[in-house]
Amino acid sequence: MSALRSLEALQELRGKLLHKHPPKKSRLRICMTGCRAYGAMELRESLAEQVQRAGLQDSVEIRETGCHGFCARAPVMAVDPQGWMYQQVRPEDAREIVEETLLKGRLLERLLCSHPATGERWATLEEIPFYRSQQRKVLALCGFVDPRSIESYLLHGGYRALAKVLGEMSPEAVIEEVDRAGLRGRGGAGFPTGKKWRFTRQSRGEPKYLVCNADEGDPGAFMDRAVLEGDPHSVLEGMLIGAYAMGATEGFLYVRAEYPIAVEHLQVAVSQAKELGLLGEGILGSEFSFMVHIKEGAGAFVCGEETALMASIEGRRGMPRSRPPFPAQAGLWGKPTCINNVETLANIRSIILEGAHIYASVGTESSKGTKIFSLAGKVNNTGLVEVPIGIRMREIIFQVGGGIPKGRRFKAVQMGGPSGGCVPARHLDLPVDYESLQSIGSIMGSGGMVVMDENNCMVDIARFFLSYTQSESCGKCAPCRLGTTQMLSILNRITRGEGRPRDLHRLIEIGTVVRRSSLCGLGQTCANPVLTTIAHFREEYEAHIQEKRCPAASCEQMIISACQHACPAGIDVPNYIGFIAEGRFAEAADLIRERNPFPSICGRICHHPCETKCRRGELDEPVSIRALKKFAADWYFEHMDQEPEPFPLSHTERVAVVGAGPAGLTCAYFLRKMGYPVVVLEALPVGGGMMGVAIPDFRLPKEVIQREIRYIEARGVEIHYNSPVTTQRSVEDLLKEGFQAVFLAAGAQRSQLIGIPGELEGIEGLYYGLRFLRDVKVGKKVDVGSKVAVIGGGNTALDAARTARRLGAQEVRVYYRRALEEMPVSQRELREAMEEGVSIHCLVSPTRIVHENWKVKGIECVRMRLTEADESGRRRPVPIEGSEFFAEADTVIPAVGQAPDLSFLMEDTRLERVRWGALRVNPNTLATNVPGIFAGGDLVTGPTSVIQAIGSGRRAALAIQKYLKGDPTRVQIRDEKCVEDTGAPQPPQEAAPRGRSEVPMLAPEERLRGFVEVEMGYSEQEAMEEARRCLRCDREKAPGRPC
């Protein structure tokens, strides 16, 4: 090809190309950039071979393109003219693609994008949810053009914007247009591009330089990489237009050397543009001359900062300098220089072609156009997304991104890399634009968006970024050099479990100084990750510093294994799983009892936070820890008929425990184990607390609770039933009776009212959830009629609904005012309830209980819609006007929550309370303000979970022991190994994915016949096999482990 000497020649060439390359019948577009890591190269070869074999080479074009965006499903390809998107295509699929799709025009369903849960499939860009909220303008050609062919770019209208500028527009008019479009720099700071160009144009000095900053260094960002690899000419075209506008004659493309494909494609693009005369002297016959040089970075993050970048181009150490003078005044070699980001320049083309007015119709008042984000981390659809600025974060993460994998909870999204901040769940409804993000301490940044779930520790994230900026700090200015080092050493200390009380204060202090006084952007922003995580996740820092616990179970130096750390009771999970793997089942049960006296109960109803953290879950599915616990405990009771011996008594101080629920009995058990005589006072005739009266037999049979309590009694704990503590025999009286310490664990057994009209006591057919469950559990005859409405979304509500089904109700509806995914009930129980025919109605709130002659008729409800997130991060429901409806019901069961009942306390009690009425205790020792009286479990916290109550009980036992010994120090519960390593076999190093063994369950129709336990449990063989899936993370040696 020869150089083009005029605008007409360019137009002519376009026509010739169209003639020379008429579109073929079919076209396969394969991503040959990011997808290369997934075997795109092999796929292309295989496709070419099959096309050849079928004799289709003349009618099928195989085009190598850039990124299609949907990197999670790499390798991806598209089939034209239908526009079908095939995903995760393997070379073996080539034959079928050729035979079915190319020859017969048939869609290959199995290669389409599908919904992970529903299996719904989508074929084209317009249909796939990942693309639906997107507006691909900058990426319009990415995935369509062949990035190594300027002809391909020209055929897609490439360099038309340049031709328009050279033919019709003065430089001032170009700047004016970019200005009116409202384009702001996409590198992060968001400075208006038109203004920057104008400054450079007006600045005195020749020559002028234009630099394209393609030193995309932010970890977690890969937008620029995709643009450079997939559509390099659009960046060159943007540079050419910019250079024309500001009068620059020389340009530099400063690219990271870590992006070899980008470097290669840019080199090809520059040489092709040169050959066509689109770069060089007198471009397209005009007076405008411009030349571009490619400079490869040499691995220094700070070179993304503009003054450091210029130093690097000049061949010096990449150290920033203070501004002013700004680069527009004195940049490269002291000459006026404009530095623009890749994405900024790639936007220019569409501004010129469609005009500022149309361009500015997308976006918000102050931020126009679209923005590309690279979505990564704990999100289903990782990849490259381009969305209008101002879109809500929630839409990006949940609609485009497809939500969080493995059903885990969203925690935060980190924007803008090491200079940015974390956006927590409660700000998910924030519009994504420069100002809004800044208002919560984050930044738009270059576009890296790393999603984090509940298993990521925010302190560790702050430490991670700081270790990055600390090592990348160039060292020129003291605040950054010393500040990052100091902050990092504090954060290291905290994540090692050696945090000190003043550490948070100090971090904020240093961070603020570094932010104010550093020389360049790196230093001015490096404290952001620390400051925003402290602002939004302070309690997580405090857990590390005060309790030496990492709630996400991620800080390696504080934990032995994630499962054990995640367990509120701290059970040595890997070792008991190891015992089961070896067939030593009784030892497994005994080991669980080292931290939890209720293995049988927890084996059935624990919500198992351990499984959420299980590392095997990263490979395929978590080990079925709960079901294994059930197996071990059941085996124990079936095979060990000998009653255990009481623990020996070694102390004389007597302790009273009020309440025989999980918290109370756990405390009693461990105090007895330490050798203290303990008496438990229980108001009811049965033990177990909430477990004994509120959890239906089909989930937790009575006998299971009884045998577990019998075991505790056999170890020496005395339980007095029907012995309420009341105003007659008060808590303070117990101290006078000679008990040296008292632990209050009376639970939260008072049902809360919904607070709507018609909710009157004594109406027939109105039954509060707890009361209902208790009456059924103790064997009272309860008639619910045929239609039952349950109000609430927790386990009590669903337990009530399932019980009602078993009592013969034909139609059981559960009404919940928020969205399904926010139901507090466990996934397992929700699934089982639905299997049993319970229907779930979300986003419905009752407004009145309708009754006639003191008999319930039904409920009036209103439908709700979701608005922005509230403080808890959940979206607030508001009523939809006019959506009211009436639902007939014979029985209405409200189960909207429980609260502690403190009526047993004397009016003039000395015990201090917090504002909402619960007792005030020291969260570490559970001590009340009255010496010797401790309180824990649901009584203090409100309803939580059994395992948390157990954890609280053990904490109380340790605290009471310290109190009785006169030891004033804090209770420090660290993870410990309870036995030597069991020596159980390790799974092979190259473990192949193998999902968990399903636990056998009763068929739904059989379940409804009565109250038989639904879950049947593993056989010995199944249990041992399941246990062998454990990866034994506890054996990995890490320096500074507590063991």
Added chain:
Amino acid sequence: MEKASGSANPAESQGNLGELLEEAKGGREALIPLLQRIQERCGYVPPEYLEPVAKHLGLFPSEVQAVVSFYSQFSLTPKGRHIVRVCRGTACHVRGGKSILRVAEENLGIKEGQTREDLRYSLETVACLGTCFLAPVMMVNRNYYGKLVPPQVLSILRQYE
């Protein structure tokens, strides 16, 4: 498997220097591209090259040394035949990149930034490979290995003799 570029033998590549110097024109701004060529050709920047390079570009050797030590791309010691790069980007970090690095260190018997005595491997970490959708990811020479779990690391490394 292909070999990593570059020979570890400085004597062999000494002859190359003259050639490389000839191509490098200009002053200070030619320094980094020249060092990149040397690094590419030799696998590292042999310390004995610093003086001739400085002389050729009209700089002090200390200035060359300053640049070499500033940028992480340059190394003054020979690298292994296979360069193992573990990404420590954010996405890799939140998806368990830490344990990938730990397992690589254990299996190779070297720490990050080190080269094995038998010159079989060098272990490096990189700020971000820009392949976050593959997280956690590791690169050996020019091959990417993504969505790793620790047990896979050993079998990947074994493939590189």
